[in-house]
Amino acid sequence: MESSTKMHTKGLDFYYNDAQALYDISLEFPQNRVTALIGPSGCGKSTFLRCLNRMNDLIPKTRAKGEIMLENMDVFDPALDVVSLRRRVGMVFQKPNPFPKTIFENIAYGMRVNGVRDKALIAERVETSLRQAAIWEEVKDRLNESALGLSGGQQQRLCIARALAVEPEVLLMDEPASALDPIATQKIEELIISLSKALTIIIVTHNMQQAARVSDITAFFYMGKLIEVNNTDTLFTKPELKQTEDYITGRFG
Amino acid sequence: MNRRNIVQTIGFVLLRSAALINGTALAVIVWFMVSRGWRAISWSFLTQAPTDSMTRGGILPCIVGTVCLMGIAVAVALPVGVASAIYLNEYAAQGTFVRIIRLGINNLAGVPSVVFGLFGLAFFCIILKMGVSILAGGLTLGLMTLPVIIGTSEEALKSVPQTYREASLGLGATKWQTIYRVVLPSAFPGIITGGILGLSRAAGETAPIMYTGAVFFTPDLPGSLFDAVMALPYHIYVLATAGTNIAATRPLQYGTALVLILLVFGMNLGAIILRTRIRKKMRL
Ligand SMILES: Nc1ncnc2c1ncn2[C@@H]1O[C@H](COP(=O)(O)OP(=O)(O)O)[C@@H](O)[C@H]1O
Ligand SMILES: [Mg+2]
Numbered sequence: 001m002e003s004s005t006k007m008h009t010k011g012l013d014f015y016y017n018d019a020q021a022l023y024d025i026s027l028e029f030p031q032n033r034v035t036a037l038i039g040p041s042g043c044g045k046s047t048f049l050r051c052l053n054r055m056n057d058l059i060p061k062t063r064a065k066g067e068i069m070l071e072n073m074d075v076f077d078p079a080l081d082v083v084s085l086r087r088r089v090g091m092v093f094q095k096p097n098p099f100p101k102t103i104f105e106n107i108a109y110g111m112r113v114n115g116v117r118d119k120a121l122i123a124e125r126v127e128t129s130l131r132q133a134a135i136w137e138e139v140k141d142r143l144n145e146s147a148l149g150l151s152g153g154q155q156q157r158l159c160i161a162r163a164l165a166v167e168p169e170v171l172l173m174d175e176p177a178s179a180l181d182p183i184a185t186q187k188i189e190e191l192i193i194s195l196s197k198a199l200t201i202i203i204v205t206h207n208m209q210q211a212a213r214v215s216d217i218t219a220f221f222y223m224g225k226l227i228e229v230n231n232t233d234t235l236f237t238k239p240e241l242k243q244t245e246d247y248i249t250g251r252f253g
Numbered sequence: 254m255n256r257r258n259i260v261q262t263i264g265f266v267l268l269r270s271a272a273l274i275n276g277t278a279l280a281v282i283v284w285f286m287v288s289r290g291w292r293a294i295s296w297s298f299l300t301q302a303p304t305d306s307m308t309r310g311g312i313l314p315c316i317v318g319t320v321c322l323m324g325i326a327v328a329v330a331l332p333v334g335v336a337s338a339i340y341l342n343e344y345a346a347q348g349t350f351v352r353i354i355r356l357g358i359n360n361l362a363g364v365p366s367v368v369f370g371l372f373g374l375a376f377f378c379i380i381l382k383m384g385v386s387i388l389a390g391g392l393t394l395g396l397m398t399l400p401v402i403i404g405t406s407e408e409a410l411k412s413v414p415q416t417y418r419e420a421s422l423g424l425g426a427t428k429w430q431t432i433y434r435v436v437l438p439s440a441f442p443g444i445i446t447g448g449i450l451g452l453s454r455a456a457g458e459t460a461p462i463m464y465t466g467a468v469f470f471t472p473d474l475p476g477s478l479f480d481a482v483m484a485l486p487y488h489i490y491v492l493a494t495a496g497t498n499i500a501a502t503r504p505l506q507y508g509t510a511l512v513l514i515l516l517v518f519g520m521n522l523g524a525i526i527l528r529t530r531i532r533k534k535m536r537l
Contacts, residue, residue: 058418086422091423093419109434162420
């Protein structure tokens with residue numbers, strides 16, 4: 001089943017100060033597919049992911065070169081309102097980071113900052129998002145309690161629901177399960193698979209079984225370079241390069 | 254006991270005595286004031302103006318005056334201080350310009366309070382023609398409190414996890430929405446605490462207000478911001494150094510000092526209660 005390209009990068013270089021962290025990355029993300037970024041720690045996966053919604057803008061003295069397109073939107077266009085980009089490209093972080101607000105307000109936050117005033121609509125979408133993130137049953141009776149009282153796994157699903165509530169088209173996830181126990185991890189993985197029906201997902205993971213379980217496409221990064229990218233099944237069973245094979249068979253990294 | 258343990262024991266004893274000196278000093282001051290001042294305090298002392306050349310009567314004008322001065326000080330210093338801290342911590346690119354501003358703030362914190370008083374006299378009272386008034390005195394006090402408020406507000410903003418900012422921006426919030434809706438509420442307890450602490454110190458200052466807002470004697474309560482007032486610290490100073498009968502007014506001096514201390518303690522207590530309330534509400 002073919003799928004059109006939702007987002008792509010072409011010749012992307014990235015620098016922290018003068019230290020180059022990404023070299024000439026060209027990668028395509030097909031619509032409604034899960035793309036996994038794997039590679040050893042420090043190879044630039046997070047840096048790459050944070051380029052896609054311009055989150056690296058927050059870090060002083062960083063510089064990017066090359067092209068990133070979200071459909072027809074040029075992500076690096078100086079005239080682009082980065083806020084409108086981030087509405088379309090949501091993000092879930094490595095450590096669950098709910099706001100110190102109620103569960104309801106956490107989910108409603110994205111709608112409120114984007115100007116949604118209609119109370120009924122907000123309430124409705126809070127429920128939908130929590131259901132999509134498979135956490136509604138656990139929190140429906142405590143929507144007005146602090147989100148900080150939830151367990152780590154629940155907090156992370158809440159953060160996913162929070163991202164979904166602004167109805168993004170692309171969801172970036174940076175090792176979303178690395179801080180969670182196996183059961184919570186399994187829930188997140190099931191969630192990713194079900195969400196990909198409606199969303200384009202790009203997930204960073206250093207867990208190769210996880211990449212194999214959840215993703216359609218896998219890209220292997222090493223030292224700031226994209227080494228190999230292919231259908232997940234192919235990459236894990238018949239890697240083209242020795243470097244990739246060494247990594248996925250655990251000979252290094 | 255070997256040498257290392259002896260050294261350690263001596264070290265602990267020294268540290269403990271240092272802490273003890275602190276606590277003792279506070280206890281002695283409080284005991285001193287309470288034991289000599291409480292007899293002077295009565296309902297009429299708190300609700301009447303001084304009479305008989307300030308050898309009798311109460312201190313109501315001083316209480317009202319100090320409260321008014323602090324009201325102006327906080328109304329000016331809190332918004333300006335918090336705004337400066339937000340700019341320095343959230344917006345400004347950390348470069349030479351910000352370093353110079355910070356240097357200025359730190360130096361402002363080191364300026365003796367009497368210099369603030371003279372500045373207030375020259376600038377607010379004379380150049381801006383406010384005269385000796387609540388407004389001029391309050392502005393002078395506010396100016397003096399500014400570095401404290403900026404410093405504590407910056408600390409409070411720095412303690413807000415960066416992950417909150419990232420989460421908010423990642424949801425398509427603007428920088429301003431992020432600051433207003435996420436950063437400030439989280440920093441609020443720290444900002445309020447710092448503000449009240451800075452202010453309670455300013456409440457006891459004499460030098461900045463003696464040329465700018467406070468007068469020796471005025472039995473009437475202020476009718477506008479351009480009236481001069483009596484103030485607790487200045488009243489103590491006046492009674493103790495320039496009164497008509499210094500020895501006879503000793504109880505009044507201690508009584509006034511006790512009221513001032515209670516006011517300051519009350520404010521600090523208020524700050525603590527407020528902070529724990531908010532913390533609990535946010536369950537941080
Ligand atoms: N804020 C930063 N400032 C400077 N260098 C950074 C920063 N963040 C990451 N790096 C560097 O960029 C490289 C890639 O890091 P990162 O993208 O976090 O890797 P990964 O997510 O694959 O572990 C590393 O060498 C790291 O040290
Ligand atoms: Mg990373």
